[in-house]
Amino acid sequence: AATEAVYKNALDAQRDRVYAEFQLAAGQHIGTLRKRVEAVLDLQHLLGDHVDVAGAGSAKDFEQISGSLMRVHTFIKAIALADVDNSVTPPLRFPARHVATRAAWPRPGTDLAMEGLQAQEAVQAALRTGAIIATPLLSPEAENGEGIRLFSRAGQHVLGIYMHLSELAQSTLWAGMDPDARNMAFTILDTTTDPRSAPEVYRDTIGDNFETAYVEVIEFAARRWLIIATPTPKHFELAPAASIERQRATGWAITLLAALLVAFLQTRNAVIRDRVRSSTAELAETNRILADTNATLQAEVAQRTASEAALRTSTTLQQAILHSADYAIVLTDTDGIVRVFNPAAESMLGCAADLVVDKRTPIDFINTAAMARMERATGKRGFAAVLETARGLATSEPVELELTGADGRNVPAAVSISPLLDAQDGRITGYLAIASDITHRKAAETRILHLAHFDPLTELPNRSLLGVRLESALEAAGRFEQSLGVLFLDLDRFKNVNDSLGHQAGDALLKAVSGRFQHCVREQDTVARMGGDEFIVVLPELESRQHAAEVAERIVEALSAPFDIKGHRLTVTPSIGIAIYPDDGSTADTLIQHADAAMYHAKDAGRNNYQFYESRLSTLVSTRLTLENRLRRALERQEFELYYQPQVDIASGDFIGLEAMLRWNDPDEGPVEPDVFIPVAEDSGLIVPIGAWVLRTACAQAEAWRSKHLIDVPMAVNLSARQFDEASLLDIVADVLEDTGLPADRLELELTESLIMRNPELTADVLDGAKRLGVMIGVDDFGTGYSSLAYLKRFPIDRLKIDRSFIADIETEPDDAAIAETIIAMAHTLRIQVLAEGVETVGQLRMLRGWACDAYQGYLCSRPLPADDMNALLKGLRAARLCGLPDVGHT
Numbered sequence: 001a002a003t004e005a006v007y008k009n010a011l012d013a014q015r016d017r018v019y020a021e022f023q024l025a026a027g028q029h030i031g032t033l034r035k036r037v038e039a040v041l042d043l044q045h046l047l048g049d050h051v052d053v054a055g056a057g058s059a060k061d062f063e064q065i066s067g068s069l070m071r072v073h074t075f076i077k078a079i080a081l082a083d084v085d086n087s088v089t090p091p092l093r094f095p096a097r098h099v100a101t102r103a104a105w106p107r108p109g110t111d112l113a114m115e116g117l118q119a120q121e122a123v124q125a126a127l128r129t130g131a132i133i134a135t136p137l138l139s140p141e142a143e144n145g146e147g148i149r150l151f152s153r154a155g156q157h158v159l160g161i162y163m164h165l166s167e168l169a170q171s172t173l174w175a176g177m178d179p180d181a182r183n184m185a186f187t188i189l190d191t192t193t194d195p196r197s198a199p200e201v202y203r204d205t206i207g208d209n210f211e212t213a214y215v216e217v218i219e220f221a222a223r224r225w226l227i228i229a230t231p232t233p234k235h236f237e238l239a240p241a242a243s244i245e246r247q248r249a250t251g252w253a254i255t256l257l258a259a260l261l262v263a264f265l266q267t268r269n270a271v272i273r274d275r276v277r278s279s280t281a282e283l284a285e286t287n288r289i290l291a292d293t294n295a296t297l298q299a300e301v302a303q304r305t306a307s308e309a310a311l312r313t314s315t316t317l318q319q320a321i322l323h324s325a326d327y328a329i330v331l332t333d334t335d336g337i338v339r340v341f342n343p344a345a346e347s348m349l350g351c352a353a354d355l356v357v358d359k360r361t362p363i364d365f366i367n368t369a370a371m372a373r374m375e376r377a378t379g380k381r382g383f384a385a386v387l388e389t390a391r392g393l394a395t396s397e398p399v400e401l402e403l404t405g406a407d408g409r410n411v412p413a414a415v416s417i418s419p420l421l422d423a424q425d426g427r428i429t430g431y432l433a434i435a436s437d438i439t440h441r442k443a444a445e446t447r448i449l450h451l452a453h454f455d456p457l458t459e460l461p462n463r464s465l466l467g468v469r470l471e472s473a474l475e476a477a478g479r480f481e482q483s484l485g486v487l488f489l490d491l492d493r494f495k496n497v498n499d500s501l502g503h504q505a506g507d508a509l510l511k512a513v514s515g516r517f518q519h520c521v522r523e524q525d526t527v528a529r530m531g532g533d534e535f536i537v538v539l540p541e542l543e544s545r546q547h548a549a550e551v552a553e554r555i556v557e558a559l560s561a562p563f564d565i566k567g568h569r570l571t572v573t574p575s576i577g578i579a580i581y582p583d584d585g586s587t588a589d590t591l592i593q594h595a596d597a598a599m600y601h602a603k604d605a606g607r608n609n610y611q612f613y614e615s616r617l618s619t620l621v622s623t624r625l626t627l628e629n630r631l632r633r634a635l636e637r638q639e640f641e642l643y644y645q646p647q648v649d650i651a652s653g654d655f656i657g658l659e660a661m662l663r664w665n666d667p668d669e670g671p672v673e674p675d676v677f678i679p680v681a682e683d684s685g686l687i688v689p690i691g692a693w694v695l696r697t698a699c700a701q702a703e704a705w706r707s708k709h710l711i712d713v714p715m716a717v718n719l720s721a722r723q724f725d726e727a728s729l730l731d732i733v734a735d736v737l738e739d740t741g742l743p744a745d746r747l748e749l750e751l752t753e754s755l756i757m758r759n760p761e762l763t764a765d766v767l768d769g770a771k772r773l774g775v776m777i778g779v780d781d782f783g784t785g786y787s788s789l790a791y792l793k794r795f796p797i798d799r800l801k802i803d804r805s806f807i808a809d810i811e812t813e814p815d816d817a818a819i820a821e822t823i824i825a826m827a828h829t830l831r832i833q834v835l836a837e838g839v840e841t842v843g844q845l846r847m848l849r850g851w852a853c854d855a856y857q858g859y860l861c862s863r864p865l866p867a868d869d870m871n872a873l874l875k876g877l878r879a880a881r882l883c884g885l886p887d888v889g890h891t
């Protein structure tokens with residue numbers, strides 16, 4: 001029983017480990033497929049939007065733009081733009097006008113709906129809903145090979161993208177992996193209409209193992225795919241490993257040997273008993289049969305010698321088995337004193353046999369806490385408690401015990417204990433313990449448990465573990481009539497970090513923030529991440545409301561020092577809502593809801609503070625000076641400064657513009673990032689006077705450099721939404737130009753894509769007015785919201801700036817490269833110039849040059865510089881020019 005139990009245990013451990021590894025890998029592969037499908041949908045939106053704005057354009061333009069998408073996504077076989085034949089209603093024919101294809105089909109004139117009813121229905125649905133609609137898998141007989149088509153409305157046209165499904169699956173699920181290294185097989189079922197008879201749209205042919213499977217659903221373009229991953233036997237071996245089989249064989253061999261030994265001893269005892277009996281009889285007739293007695297004694301001596309030899313042979317065999325066993329075998333007498341301790345036990349517990357045999361008992365190796373638990377549970381002490389625990393369980397189930405090695409190491413083990421019985425009277429003569437090391441299985445279990453209960457990014461408890469902890473804390477609070485606090489915490493304007501520095505920086509910031517939270521709470525408190533930038537803190541055994549307020553204050557304080565994230569000093573502030581049990585609710589849901597509501601009050605009250613549910617008045621007097629107050633003071637004390645960054649013509653290397661960037665060096669707190677203080681300035685309206693100062697200072701500086709003949713290019717100044725809403729904006733611009741003497745065409749106003757989309761009508765009016773003044777207009781951060789392309793044509797825009805989050809990864813992320821290249825091609829068809837922001841490497845510059853991008857800005861040429869440094873740089877450049885040296889962009 002012990003052998004089979006240990007075997008089953010080892011098998012379970014192996015399966016758990018293998019399955020956890022397989023699940024993680026399958027999730028990652030499917031994630032890549034999901035990301036790629038989403039990228040294609042994004043690009044289809046982008047292309048459709050472009051056609052909506054610019055019309056069908058020329059075949060050459062279409063091929064150029066589509067070509068960039070097809071180069072990146074080789075599974076896209078064709079992209080076609082078709083007209084809608086409105087001669088019947090609803091329209092039934094969609095003849096292709098422009099086609100970019102890798103094959104001979106489709107051709108211009110081909111009907112996009114010709115591939116059967118399913119294609120016809122998909123085109124109709126796309127026209128009707130305005131969404132992207134995917135077809136089911138069109139049969140391999142279809143003219144362009146096996147695959148699906150994505151249809152969408154593009155202005156007056158229909159856009160069709162033809163994807164080869166096997167290639168899509170192979171190139172994403174396997175992402176360049178050698179076929180021999182593939183460790184699982186995928187099957188994709190299309191469950192859009194009837195999950196019970198879902199057609200199979202893809203299947204790997206590398207053989208599968210349906211013993212276990214991992215399943216995820218991907219929903220896109222009105223389709224629902226079920227992706228089933230099954231491990232291949234070759235890589236995720238679920239058959240028992242050879243070592244486990246070896247262990248099992250050894251176990252059975254020991255059992256067999258023990259049986260032989262018992263049989264042998266039994267026979268020997270019987271023989272001796274007979275001998276004694278006959279000897280007694282013989283003694284009564286001493287004189288008579290002396291000669292016979294001698295002979296009998298001699299025979300007995302001979303037999304005993306033979307028995308001892310046999311015993312020696314079997315002892316040698318027993319030793320061999322004890323030595324080769326992979327798991328610990330420990331034999332004790334009835335008092336628990338160890339009599340046998342095999343080499344596997346020595347290495348498992350880090351202790352030589354001669355230090356243990358006849359000296360110690362197995363309980364010396366059981367973790368004290370585990371031992372205490374057993375004693376409590378059984379009501380017995382010491383070895384008796386261990387035996388009782390083992391007996392309490394089914395004999396085939398080993399007990400899991402935490403052992404402690406001689407070196408202090410923790411060794412989780414599965415232990416089975418069985419009594420050794422005397423063959424004659426059934427009396428217990430000792431105990432046999434067999435223990436296998438389950439460290440690996442425990443680690444796999446812990447990992448799986450961890451994944452289910454902890455947020456993988458911050459390692460904080462997740463929503464599900466929070467639920468469990470909050471429920472049990474509430475139960476305890478109810479029982480002992482205590483208070484409990486729930487803090488709902490949201491990071492102010494965290495989205496800005498993600499948008500401006502990218503998700504990696506956002507993730508790094510969340511991790512750093514979580515680290516600081518830990519220092520603000522007691523051991524019994526729970527800090528959990530609810531997702532995004534939302535956290536919940538549970539404070540059990542709360543002494544008073546004041547205690548909750550103190551924790552909130554500690555958190556505000558802890559976050560006040562800037563974070564160093566990927567070379568950026570970022571400051572992030574929290575808004576915290578507090579709900580107290582039992583005053584503000586008695587269930588977990590109510591308390592969380594109320595804390596959430598209080599958090600919104602905290603946001604309304606200017607962020608970076610905390611509010612109690614229903615009692616906003618209690619914290620009206622904020623103890624901290626808010627960022628807004630500091631900003632107001634900064635404006636009075638003139639703590640702002642402008643930095644300037646050059647904009648470089650990619651073809652010639654000339655400086656074709658400068659951008660003014662606002663900087664704030666707080667004398668108490670040090671430099672504050674614009675991403676942190678500008679949103680606050682915008683919300684509070686302070687950006688209006690600050691922005692006016694920026695405009696005036698930048699224009700005065702540009703004119704100073706112009707008049708010194710250092711540089712004569714447009715100065716770009718960022719405008720925020722609040723400035724735009726001021727009716728006086730154009731008057732201020734006109735006044736500044738007049739006062740500083742800067743010609744209007746040497747000023748470029750930069751506004752963001754989101755600002756334009758917020759209120760297109762107002763924007764159009766203001767921009768028309770600005771154009772009448774003669775200033776240039778640039779669109780900043782372009783690419784972060786595709787839909788805005790449709791608006792661009794309505795505005796008098798001179799230049800687009802591609803957001804630096806796209807440029808950052810163009811060398812490594814084909815999707816970002818495709819977007820950047822497509823934006824450039826599209827902008828050029830609209831006759832708008834393109835500047836790439838955040839160019840940091842020569843590789844990026846080379847790619848941009850290849851796509852005919854007009855200009856760039858970024859650390860590759862220069863960081864934003866204070867006016868004095870920029871002055872020195874411009875002087876140096878002028879000197880170089882006078883000496884006939886090449887320009888900076890080329891050097």
Ligand SMILES: Nc1nc2c(ncn2[C@@H]2O[C@@H]3COP(=O)(O)O[C@H]4[C@@H](O)[C@H](n5cnc6c(=O)[nH]c(N)nc65)O[C@@H]4COP(=O)(O)O[C@H]3[C@H]2O)c(=O)[nH]1
Nearest residue numbers: 661662674675694718719720838839840857858859860864
């Ligand atoms: N990683 C990287 N970053 C680069 C590189 N080259 C430039 N940058 C940074 O990218 C930002 C470009 O400014 P933006 O997109 O207009 O984004 C600006 C703009 O939206 C806003 N801002 C800055 N100055 C003003 C201003 O005077 N008024 C208003 N309303 N907003 C401003 O704050 C944002 C952030 O400004 P900054 O922190 O100065 O950050 C600047 C600049 O320092 C590069 O190669 N790599």
